[in-house]
Amino acid sequence: MPKAKTDKTTGTQLLDRAISILNHLGDAGADGARMSELADACSLNASTAHRIISSLENHGLIERIAGTRRVRLGLALFALGAKAADGTGFRRACHPSLLRIAAETGDMVFLMARSGFNTVCVDRQEGAYVIETLTGQVGGQIPLGVGSAGQAILAFLPEAEAEAIIAANATAYKAFNQLSADDVLARIKEIRELGYALDHGQLIEGISALAMPIRLNDASIAGALTINMTSARLKPKRLEGLLELLQREIAVIRGLINPYEVRAAKPQARPAG
CATH class of the missing domain: 1.10.10.10 (Winged helix-like DNA-binding domain superfamily/Winged helix DNA-binding domain)
Known part of the structure; x- marks a missing residue:
């Protein structure tokens, strides 16, 4: 024994x-x-x-x-990751929306979700304009609170839960252009009012990212849709059109996925860093 x-x-x-x-x-x-x-x-x-x-x-x-x-x-890991992402049908339901957004805007589009204390790239679609990103390929992760997608997800979690995640990730934030926990707390308060997150070159100079949370019919958060582009391409008038496009596609997604399946399948992870 x-x-x-x-x-x-x-x-x-x-x-x-x-x-x-x-x-x-x-x-x-x-x-x-x-x-x-x-x-x-x-x-x-x-x-x-x-x-x-x-x-x-x-x-x-x-x-x-x-x-x-x-x-x-190795490639076997990517295959496993794709199978995991499709486990609830979440990625499969969202992929047509990524295709439509990329085709209409020409920009890179990402499907991001929460994995414990991190934000993970579940799917991505390149447009005519390809730029470097923090998460890289599908499966890439960054601490929740870094970037527009992570902040959009955090903003609509229960307040106490969001604050606990920010506290756990506080030391990891410094590696991202000296981001702080106070910065993240301030931004998610603004995001709750706006309904979307915008990083207009604050994280990476010259690169802008617009993210909108995918809020399901039971008010839970499945993830976020994010459009990445050069800052020069994000004019005020264009921002309005992009927001309307994201709202339209998220409405489609909400009608396709079961909130209980997506919520039950959420993985857990240790704090980043």
Whole structure:
């Protein structure tokens, strides 16, 4: 019996370390990382890191970058992420709206949702104008409260819950253009009044983002639709048209998804940072 307990503990530790490696590679992006970097970042010795990385590679969860000694996230993870996003039908119901918005505006459109203390990119659609974003590809995460989508979601959560999330993420905010918890609190109060969130180059100079929360028929928050563009493309008259477009598409989405399924499927995560 004692031996079985030890085996179980070891298995749990290995799983935690594998997840730590995957999270670090997620932050590293397309350039990936060397095995030594992963070992240092995850506090592993070389042999343990090699064993875990080899196992993850065998399952397609990470891959080696040709001609280098670096590894990055593998395509199998993206496939799993797509399946998870479609689990409730949320992504599937919203995707036509992303296509229509991108076609009409020419800008990049994102479907963002809450994952514990983070905002995660569930889906994205490129338009004629492609720009760099904080979350990158589908599955990318940033702390809730960073960016227009996260602030739009926070603003319509129960007030005590939103404040608890902001407090948990406070130390992580500084990495994003010295954003503070007080800044986020002030912005979500304004967003509640407006019904939408606008970042007009405050987070990334020259890049604007407009987000509107997807509020379901039971008043819960499923996520947010976000349009990203260069600030030069966001004129006051155009803003009015974009808001009308978002409102129209969100009305369509509300008629397609079951609020109880979406709410029950929300994943939890540890605070960012």
